[in-house]
Amino acid sequence: MKLSEQWIISQAPNASAVQNGKKLSQKGSFLNLAKSNDNTLFWADCAGSGKNPYHTSVDFINETSPVFRCSCPSRQFPCKHAIGLVFEILQEKEFKVTEIPNDLAEKRAKQQARKAKKEISSNETTEKTPKKTNNAAKAKKIKKQLEGLDKAEQLIIDLLSHGVGTLAGTSAKTYQTLAKDLSSYYLTGVQTAFLRLSNQIEKLDNNNQDYQEIIRILIWLNAMVQKSRAFLNQKLENKSYDVEDNELYEALGGIWKLEELEKIGSFKENAQLIQLSFDVMFDEAKKEYIDRGYWIDVQTGEISQTLNYRPVKALKHIKAEDSCFEAVNIPKLCYYPKSVNKRIRWENYSMEKITNEMLEKVISNINSDLSQTIKMVKNEIKNTLSEKYVAVAIKYKSIGRIENETVLCDETGDKIILRDRKEDGKEHFSVDKLNYIPDNNLFKNQVLFGLMFYDSTDFKICMHPYSIISNKQIIRLQY
Secondary structure, eight states: OOOHHHHHHSSSSSHHHHHHHHHHHHTOOOOEEEEEETSSEEEEEESSSSSOOOEEEEEETTTTTEEEEOOOOOOSOOOOOHHHHHHHHHOOOOOEEEOOOOOHHHHHHHHHHHHHHHHHHHHHHHSSSOOOOOHHHHHHHHHHHHHHHHHHHHHOOOOOOHHHGGOOGGHHHHHHHHHHHGGGGHHHHHHHHHHHHHHHHHHTTTTTTHHHHHHHHHHHHHHHHHHHHHHHHHHHTTTSOOOOOHHHHHHHHTOOOOHHHHHHHHHHEEEEEEEEEEEEEEETTTTEEEEEEEEETTTTTOEEEEEEEEEETTTTTOOOOOOOOOOOEEEEEEOSSOOSBBEOOOOOEEOOOOOHHHHHHHHTTTTTOHHHHHHHHHHHSSSSSSSEEEEEEEEEEEEEEETTEEEOOOTTTTTEEEEEEGGGGGGOOOGGGGGGOOOOGGGGGEEEEEEEEEEETTEEEEEEEEEESSSSEESSOOH
């Protein structure tokens, strides 16, 4: 097992657990360090707040899914004591080789038995005749969704017939109520859009009547209703109720399982990824935090994203993601249906240090034609249902100032303004951070990663910088 501090961070429930575990190791809180003769099981006693020490262990018999155990009452998993024990291993402290204690041996045996039983059950399920799907129930759900789409369309028509200018803060509650009603029609995406609409209405006042975002949401809603109706009617007509490679499936409330993504062939084997940026956003409409990481495939240069949703009501139960500064090797990488910047997920993985060779490979796959990249972005954001930005990486000849604007210039002389995307909030602003990069050589002949977007204030395609990629390092302007 290749251990690193980055790997420990990836296993911890939060940053404080990592810091507290590290402190336990640094101040010598662990006693009776021991391990199995095959270096797969480590255990020790850790001094706690009580009279008796806690018994903690980490089992690497399955390297991709280590098992942490501790006798402490903490609800965090793994707890700071288990994390501290891994720091002891990382720092190559002396562990005495000895027989595995009976209690740990029994727990390991039960763990292995459960794993074997699960594998047998999985194999039996595969060999058995596939379970007959309840097509009647699925057809009934689709009809219910179509009914909800009709209701949503009528709401849009009513709003437009009265005029967007008649909206006021008091009508926000009306749309909040309507959004809640849509929950019974299995229309998650439409429901969220109405919640966003109500939030925008609440922001309206007599001094600043900016309806641009409201109009954008209405355009999205109208397109969503029309495309979803055609999609669902086709499924009914063809009596095709299985999941399929289509973005609308999730937008309509579907939740992808990894086995479903594998079934439609939306996966890649033996992928190697490097994270280019990480940030945390708050979705006001859905009342949830979103941990977003952008990753690049070392072999192909494809840019994808991980999204970890943490509703405010469930923050204690969902582990927060964090930045990753090592290369991640993934046996099977699954992709969500999307044209660009696909969402990705995986189960098993291993980590290794990012090498110069990896970065050189990444750079070799980056597009150096700025005009071609801008054309691709324009085509993507024209799609009504798409995000109004695209994560891209572009090779540049220089980054500098032209008429009070920071500008990227490619080899052909084409230019693009580097500008912060206001919709992301001031905490995401990064253009000014370029001024703090001490090495001026990084502003010549490198790669810039960021979000390319359309700025409606002056009708220009701009780029929000996130990271600079060189053949030696990745300089992040975000986290």
